[in-house]
Amino acid sequence: MEQLDLGHISLAIGFLLILIGFWGLLTQKNIIKIIVAFTILDTGINILIVSLGYIVGKTAPIVDNSVEQLENHNVVNSIVDPVPQALVLTAIVIGFGVTALMLAYAMKLFNAKKTLEINKFNDLKW
Amino acid sequence: MLKNTLIALVIAVLAYMFYNVYNTYETRTSLSGVAEYYATNAAKEVGAANIVTSIVVTYRGFDTLGEVTILFLTASIISFFLKLKEEDENKSIKHGITSELLITASQVLVPIIFLFGIYVFINGHLTPGGGFQGGAIIATGVALMIMANPNIRINNHVIHWVESISGVAFVIVGLFGIVLAGGFLDNRISGLGEFGTLFSAGAIPIIYSFIGLKVGAEISNILNKYQKSQKEL
Numbered sequence: 192m193e194q195l196d197l198g199h200i201s202l203a204i205g206f207l208l209i210l211i212g213f214w215g216l217l218t219q220k221n222i223i224k225i226i227v228a229f230t231i232l233d234t235g236i237n238i239l240i241v242s243l244g245y246i247v248g249k250t251a252p253i254v255d256n257s258v259e260q261l262e263n264h265n266v267v268n269s270i271v272d273p274v275p276q277a278l279v280l281t282a283i284v285i286g287f288g289v290t291a292l293m294l295a296y297a298m299k300l301f302n303a304k305k306t307l308e309i310n311k312f313n314d315l316k317w
Numbered sequence: 318m319l320k321n322t323l324i325a326l327v328i329a330v331l332a333y334m335f336y337n338v339y340n341t342y343e344t345r346t347s348l349s350g351v352a353e354y355y356a357t358n359a360a361k362e363v364g365a366a367n368i369v370t371s372i373v374v375t376y377r378g379f380d381t382l383g384e385v386t387i388l389f390l391t392a393s394i395i396s397f398f399l400k401l402k403e404e405d406e407n408k409s410i411k412h413g414i415t416s417e418l419l420i421t422a423s424q425v426l427v428p429i430i431f432l433f434g435i436y437v438f439i440n441g442h443l444t445p446g447g448g449f450q451g452g453a454i455i456a457t458g459v460a461l462m463i464m465a466n467p468n469i470r471i472n473n474h475v476i477h478w479v480e481s482i483s484g485v486a487f488v489i490v491g492l493f494g495i496v497l498a499g500g501f502l503d504n505r506i507s508g509l510g511e512f513g514t515l516f517s518a519g520a521i522p523i524i525y526s527f528i529g530l531k532v533g534a535e536i537s538n539i540l541n542k543y544q545k546s547q548k549e550l
Contacts, residue, residue, distance in 0.1 A: 196344050197344075198342075198344030198345075199339070199342065199344065202339055203339060206332075206338075206339060209331075210328060210331060210332055210335070210336070213327070213328060213331060214324070214328055217324045217327065218324060220508060224519060244352075245344060245345070246344070246345050246346060246347065246348065247344050247345075247346055251445065252356070252367070252368040252369055252485040253366055253368065253369075253443075253444070253445065254359075254360050254366045254367075254368065254513075255366055255369045255443075255513065264358065266356045266443065267348060267353055267356045267357055267362065270348075270368065271357055272345070272348055272349065272352045273352060273355055273356070273368045273369045273372055274349075274351060274352050274355070274372065276369045277369050277372040277373045277377060280369075280373055280443060280447075280449060281380060281383075281384055283449075284384045284388060284449055285384070285387060287388075287391075288387050288388060288390070288391035291391055291393060291539050293396065294543070295394075295395045295398050295399055295542075295543075296398070298399065298543070298546065298547070299398060299399075300399075
């Protein structure tokens with residue numbers, strides 16, 4: 192078996208978290224548990240995006256002594272891809288907003304029916 | 318039964334797709350074109366040691382303005398949904414005895430947490446951190462305060478003013494970029510300063526401080542709404 196590198200490990204963790212999140216979304220009945228599953232799915236996707244920017248043996252995209260001490264002494268040859276990391280920042284903020292809204296809706300739903308079981312919310316079911 | 322089978326099928330198909338992607342994936346060995354441009358020119362053009370920060374605040378600054386707007390929208394919608402009446406603001410929630418450890422720890426830790434949040438957003442252009450992260454750290458301090466004393470009164474007026482002023486100031490700093498430099502949100506409105514020091518990278522520390530204050534105020538506002546709008550059973 193070939194040597195595992197960080198890119199493959201984080202890719203596998205990201206895929207695993209996405210699967211756990213989907214499973215939770217499809218099977219759980221409690222609204223809070225569904226929200227938790229959603230955040231796990233969110234985290235998995237974020238790890239996936241960051242891992243796509245990983246480059247073997249490179250360091251974080253911050254230009255300081257640790258980059259300048261590398262042998263090739265060149266920023267282009269010593270950092271990982273900064274673009275996915277910048278995009279993940281956007282994704283995290285949007286994920287936070289969506290989670291906060293879902294929790295507010297969950298509070299409203301609980302106040303209406305005094306329960307969080309999703310099967311009890313059958314007003315639109317015929 | 319049928320439902321469980323369908324769920325298992327969906328998960329299995331997804332897992333098979335992911336497995337194929339994982340098997341054929343090869344970790345990259347060089348930067349892509351746009352990343353190479355950033356790596357070569359970011360230090361020279363923007364003057365920030367953290368290249369991710371220079372992308373977030375300057376190259377893609379408009380995107381960050383959108384992010385701040387999304388957070389503002391979230392806070393507004395939550396305020397709309399969990400509308401507080403006068404009696405909700407002033408009522409006292411009956412709660413069990415709060416642990417002595419939690420109360421003492423919150424008195425010691427909250428100022429340090431605030432200080433650390435401010436450190437993180439002021440040094441956003443030098444260290445891994447920035448406005449959003451610093452704001453979130455400040456909000457954890459507020460969460461600790463609420464947990465230690467569930468009846469705490471958080472001053473809504475201060476939060477609203479901090480949020481509005483820092484939001485407007487972010488846009489005004491961006492507009493200064495049109496007048497004094499190349500365009501909207503350009504950070505070269507003053508000299509870039511010495512590379513790698515606190516007062517470098519032009520407008521980035523200013524913009525990130527405003528973003529940090531705004532994010533911290535918004536998340537604190539959301540936490541306060543959650544705490545105040547809960548009803549007793």
